[in-house]
Amino acid sequence: MESVLKLSQDGSDPSDAEEYRTAPHNLEAEMALLGAILVNNEACDRVSNFLLPEHFHEGVHARIFEAASTRIRSGQLASPVTLKSFFEQDETLQDIGGPAYLARLAASATTIINAEDYGRTIYELAQRRALIGIGSEIVNNSFDTPVDKSSRNLIEEAEQQLYEIAESEKYGQGFQPFGTALTEAIDMAAAAYQRDGGLSGISTGLKDLDEKLGGLQASDLLVLAGRPAMGKTSLATNLAYNVAAAYQAEHNADGTMNVKNGGIVAFFSLEMSGEQLATRIVSEQAEISSERIRRGKITPDEFDRLVEASQRLSAMPLYIDATGGLNIAQLAARARRLKRQRGTLGLIVVDYLQLLAGSARRASESRVQEVTEITTGLKALAKELNVPILALSQLSRQVENREDKRPQLADLRESGSIEQDADVVMFIYREEYYLGRDEPKPNTDEHLQWQERMDGVVGVADVIIGKQRHGPTGTVSLHFDANLTRFENLVRPGYAPDIRD
Structure with a gap:
């Protein structure tokens, strides 16, 4: 040679x-x-x-x-x-x-x-x-x-x-010296004091949820869990849209960036395609049912609204990765790359946690060990990038076997690691869904009682905060529009908006 x-x-x-x-x-x-x-x-x-x-x-x-x-x-x-x-x-x-x-x-x-x-x-x-x-x-x-x-x-x-x-x-x-960490804590408190709404984190766009969480906190792993048809993905897309739509940043002379509001969002959709996710979001903003959009059954006026909403959304800093079968290492690498390219990152959404894969070694041991590796990796990534990560999760079927179907921490699938690693665990629950399946025969006393209960829960979704490291637990009620799969602040009876000239 x-x-x-x-x-x-x-x-x-x-x-x-x-x-x-x-x-x-x-x-x-x-x-x-x-x-x-x-x-x-x-x-x-x-x-x-x-x-x-x-x-x-x-x-x-x-x-x-x-x-x-x-x-x-x-x-x-x-x-x-x-x-x-x-x-x-x-x-x-x-x-x-x-x-x-x-x-x-x-x-x-x-x-x-x-x-x-x-x-x-x-x-x-x-x-x-x-x-x-x-x-x-x-x-x-x-x-x-x-x-x-x-x-x-x-x-x-x-x-x-x-x-x-x-x-x-x-x-x-x-x-790092404790004094350095203390300075950062005081800076965070000062920013919350000066920001509208007094939030230390990024606003979710939902007032009552912000009051409970204080916004989405940097470096937190938040888990949103629920049974199928409860609206997990819908709430996640709503939050992603609200954060991306509120994004405001200014560039400094030295090349750094100050984010004033909102944030750039990375949405990992392991279940739905990018087209399906985009259809949901544009449906919410154009106020047209996604089913009618897919079938093409819209009026000329609705089509104009659809085009207008699409043009407005196209400039939003919302990035979708719909690659199926990602493992935790690949997801982390792609999130790092996006932050490097854009200079900042405000929120990462993972839909959903059980569709992520761990390493081959952990997968060969057991599913519990694999999920432990995934949740530990997501929490480490949240700290590394200093960004909140919202991970969706399925609940076990044992919820369906109880008379009270409100979810609990024990209902999380492979709950040990998820509950342990998460900073916040939230459950989404819609009594309307379960009550609608138990409708008694019409024209009976039972049906009248059922109708009274149904009237009180139609369009209401409860977000149950089962765990929060740095804040209270409790329940936040939101308005849910099933046709548009959109969550909004719940307007309570007797509420009267301010009247301005």
């Missing part, structure tokens, strides 16, 4: 150089940044939003940066004198001069104006080192692939690692 080795310009074999290649780093930039911080603590503010101790190549530099940052965050002075006591017993620092090294850093400091440039250099080189690590892992795994892993699995793992690096300023930072 012909050799592919080539000699370098000086005649040496490049393979020799390969043995001595070191990971990219710049110790001078690290020293210059630390010196600037020790001379003027304001330099730390210029890099604190993106630079972490682990981005430094030299371990002692990482410890100096961490100690200085901690003091500065607490309002104290970080200087060679104040940091000296922290490093008197540091063995690594002793090898390069001990605490006197701090004074040398400060003495060789450059202007604070260059601090951010030095920080960006350090961060960029850290990213390259991480990429080298991933590349080496890909090569090693490709040479020695376990029997239970396919090339697709390797690609998805590599994609996840690359995504985490790309989003490393937001996710995957490891331990």
Whole structure:
């Protein structure tokens, strides 16, 4: 076989150089940044939003940066004198001069104006080192692939690692000081205080549901469960539409984006086709029965409304993936890709959970183990992308065998993992559906009593919140239009809207 080795310009074999290649780093930039911080603590503010101790190549530099940052965050002075006591017993620092090294850093400091440039250099080189690590892992795994892993699995793992690096300023930072988490909590409370309706999360578009949930919270896994014909998919499409229709964002000069309202929605429809889902949504908005749309039995005026609604909906940031048979790793990869492409993501909907697949290994063990892997993966994805995930779920048939058919947590299929991993579990229940199947004979006392009960539940759907980690449980009643498969706020008897001139 012909050799592919080539000699370098000086005649040496490049393979020799390969043995001595070191990971990219710049110790001078690290020293210059630390010196600037020790001379003027304001330099730390210029890099604190993106630079972490682990981005430094030299371990002692990482410890100096961490100690200085901690003091500065607490309002104290970080200087060679104040940091000296922290490093008197540091063995690594002793090898390069001990605490006197701090004074040398400060003495060789450059202007604070260059601090951010030095920080960006350090961060960029850290990213390259991480990429080298991933590349080496890909090569090693490709040479020695376990029997239970396919090339697709390797690609998805590599994609996840690359995504985490790309989003490393937001996710995957490891331990963080409690003060950082506390600041984020206060910022969230301030945003809720300033936002209309006082919501800390994304509005569902349904007032009473928002009051119970506080909106759809970032990083939450919400499970919406119900028996067939209760309207799970209809409610999910309503919420997806409301979030996408309310989307408002502004682009900053540095390329970042501030979402003011609503969000971009990813809808994974594992049961219905994209065309069926789109028909439902356009039916709701044009106020024309989806059955009549499919059969073409609409008037010219209704057709005009259909076209108008379609034009309005076509620009909405609602993305549908109707691929059947997805597994949890593929779903996660596609969600990451959409967020990377659009820069932000507001809501992920999965219709429905039991149609997702887990890994081949878990599937071979048992269905319970497979569903556990799926729910754990969905919760991890919600935290990774910092986005709420609404997953629909089937209920077991035991509901039908009870006299009271209102669902409970124990009715969830493979309920152990679903109930455990979900932050919110909601059930949808329509008494009208069950009562309509038990109509007694006409012109009897039983029928009169039945009619009275029926009049009170027609068009009413209950969303039962059976679990909520950070809020109350209870029941929210909504209005359900079965012809349009649309959920709306329930107008209670005696309600009178404000009259404006």
